[in-house]
Amino acid sequence: MSKYQKVAYYPGCALEGTAHAYDRSTKAVGKALGLELDEVRNWNCCGAMEVKNVDPKVQTYLSSRVMSIAANEMAHKVVMAPCNGCYHNLKKAEHELAHDPASREVVDRISKKAGHAPYQTGQVETIHALDWIKDGIGEGELRRRVKNSLKGLKVANYYGCMYTRPRHIFPEKDQGPGSESIAQPHFMDDLLAAAGAENVDFPLKTACCGGAHTLSDSDTSTKLVLNILRAAEAAGADVIATECPTCHSGLEMHQVRAEKVLGQKTKVKMLYFTQLLGIALGLSPRKVGVHENVSDGVALLKEKALA
């Protein structure tokens, strides 16, 4: 049995809000594949960007608390975070606690005050939803279970910036055959290819989506997103597959804004990779939350005989 058969699930704030469809489709795909999720009890924000800017060590504590609960109160060895921001922050906390004595001291002090066991490095392994399915099931088994092949659907796989950066917090990547690549991530490509999709050559797969500019400089965000959308269309994609809630909502929102403010219309649709996998596994678009997306992919799915 894979060590990813049953994992602690850390959805994070985004999957309870704008990315509810990602949460819904992740759970639906897990159920269809026989992979179990055990949600971390009483989880808190990972510290995301707001806390990190004010005090990075408090962000390390917040992320460590999630891992501590999973390890010390739920006896899990693996925490799965589908959100790139959460995944990144938990990995960063693991690295900081292993290499920065000042962070260690802050985490020990706040954990004691909060009344829970401080997280110790190595107690859990943090993984992304892509690792969970790739290593928990694998492409071969996934291919065997496909009921509704994505054949004919051209997909640009977009990973965003936080899934692979900075490289030092992801020591398991770039470890030879079978491991994920920092420069050219491919796990989403592999899974969707196993589901029958045709992946297009998409050179902006890890480029900045402008997420961090959204509030301070919306026009730059819109132009960065428009560039990504145009590149996906130029590559021949029908759909951009995403695995980050911030990127996904940014692409959706700025696609609308680009048309409204810049008069630039693009047609490519955005779907979470878990939504595409769910459809390939025979789940209905509604079951995987396609109706919750801003980018309406139903017509495209019907056109491709996938809905």
Place this chain on the structure above:
Amino acid sequence: MREELLARAEAVLEEWLRARGETPGAEMSEGFRLLALHRQGARGSPSFNACRETCREIAYHYNLLAGGANPRHELMMGLLVQHLELFVRGKMEVEGLGDFCCASRPLRREPENA
């Protein structure tokens, strides 16, 4: 076309370096000054690595176009250069305001001119 686009990409990184008070180098990395300039620009600013793959893709498309004009590859290389411009422009506007990634502001910092 590919020479023009490569020169445009190099000019973007030169601007980034000059804004930081540095002199853009003339060295090459893997046959590209662009990649050497990126390495120079990321020194002391790790978040600048967020455009490393964009630079590498520009170099890749430059090589693809060595065999002759190809409208699709030219369009893609143009979009890549434009992405680099937008990324660096956005980063320059907010440089020094935060260290989360490339652009976020520390929420409680006093305004410099207060």
